[in-house]
Amino acid sequence: MGRKVTKAVFxxxxxxxxxxxxxxxxxxxxxxxxxxxxxxxxxxxARAAGIKEFIFVTSRGKSALExxxxxxxxxxxxxxKKGKDELxxxxxxxxxxxxxxAYIRQHKALGLGHAVWCARRLISPNExxxxxxxxxxxxxxxxxxxxxxxxxxxxxxxxxxxMEVPPEKASAYGVLDVAEDMGSMVSVKGMxxxxxxxEAPSNLAVIGRYILSNNVLRNLNxxxxxxxxxxxxxxxxxxxxxxxxxxxxxxxxxxxxxxxxKAGFLQATVAFGMAREDLKDEFTxxxxxxxxxxxxxx
Ligand code: G1P
Numbered sequence: 001m002g003r004k005v006t007k008a009v010f011x012x013x014x015x016x017x018x019x020x021x022x023x024x025x026x027x028x029x030x031x032x033x034x035x036x037x038x039x040x041x042x043x044x045x046a047r048a049a050g051i052k053e054f055i056f057v058t059s060r061g062k063s064a065l066e067x068x069x070x071x072x073x074x075x076x077x078x079x080x081k082k083g084k085d086e087l088x089x090x091x092x093x094x095x096x097x098x099x100x101x102a103y104i105r106q107h108k109a110l111g112l113g114h115a116v117w118c119a120r121r122l123i124s125p126n127e128x129x130x131x132x133x134x135x136x137x138x139x140x141x142x143x144x145x146x147x148x149x150x151x152x153x154x155x156x157x158x159x160x161x162x163m164e165v166p167p168e169k170a171s172a173y174g175v176l177d178v179a180e181d182m183g184s185m186v187s188v189k190g191m192x193x194x195x196x197x198x199e200a201p202s203n204l205a206v207i208g209r210y211i212l213s214n215n216v217l218r219n220l221n222x223x224x225x226x227x228x229x230x231x232x233x234x235x236x237x238x239x240x241x242x243x244x245x246x247x248x249x250x251x252x253x254x255x256x257x258x259x260x261x262k263a264g265f266l267q268a269t270v271a272f273g274m275a276r277e278d279l280k281d282e283f284t285x286x287x288x289x290x291x292x293x294x295x296x297x298x
Pocket of ligand 1: 112133136172173174175193194205206207208233234260
């Protein structure tokens with residue numbers, strides 16, 4: 001059985017109300033972590049995992065996203081003329097091949113499951129595909145989706161990225177009911193979207209990276225609205241289990257930042273700033289000084 005994954009779906013239709021007023025005119029996915037928009041991190045991760053086709057599920061007000069992936073010939077020729085080769089290379093690394101990107105509109109905000117279902121006609125029958133939620137930024141030596149693609153080549157089935165969270169936080173996530181714990185991988189016997197704290201089957205939470213069997217799209221045809229009145233991807237994956245197909249949770253190696261929240265975004269900014277060769281000395285010494293001043297004032 002071929003287990004190549006070459007397509008990824010990026011659900012980017014959300015309104016990003018948590019970042020108002022910024023998101024009044026800037027899509028959340030264009031917001032910048034150091035100097036790259038969130039979506040660029042997701043694309044780079046997908047490319048590293050061997051993804052060749054990129055499907056964006058967008059909504060009204062997201063045209064800045066489409067522009068971002070367009071070539072910028074005027075800018076490129078200006079940089080070339082001025083001999084700014086380094087910047088030119090950075091710019092070129094964001095270019096996408098013609099025909100590699102497709103945009104689908106989600107006309108109504110009916111949930112993550114519905115957003116993924118909107119992409120169904122761009123995925124061939126029997127083809128497995130990846131889903132990346134750009135809000136979840138993962139710093140890792142081997143990019144998270146690449147780790148998962150490698151694991152998936154061994155297992156098949158469907159796979160979700162998983163991470164232990166404090167039990168009181170589990171109700172903010174999809175949560176796994178574990179059948180067997182094999183270390184970096186668990187087999188899953190159930191999944192619940194945002195369970196009440198006392199009903200969570202574990203504290204192993206779903207993080208926004210998925211490799212899904214095509215059958216999940218068929219399940220989405222049948223799924224009724226679930227948690228929060230939305231069509232949930234979690235429910236369509238859970239349906240795989242009740243139909244006897246394998247679902248795995250993959251404990252990735254890396255640090256996940258919730259860039260869908262302000263605190264998470266700030267933490268990511270600090271961590272990525274400190275990790276950047278060209279910034280780390282100046283930035284880290286600023287943070288040291290800042291902490292020293294704060295301690296002295298206590
Ligand atoms: C989505 C998924 C949830 C998952 C989470 C990870 O929820 O529905 O299962 O745990 O992403 O970030 P959201 O955060 O969009 O409400």
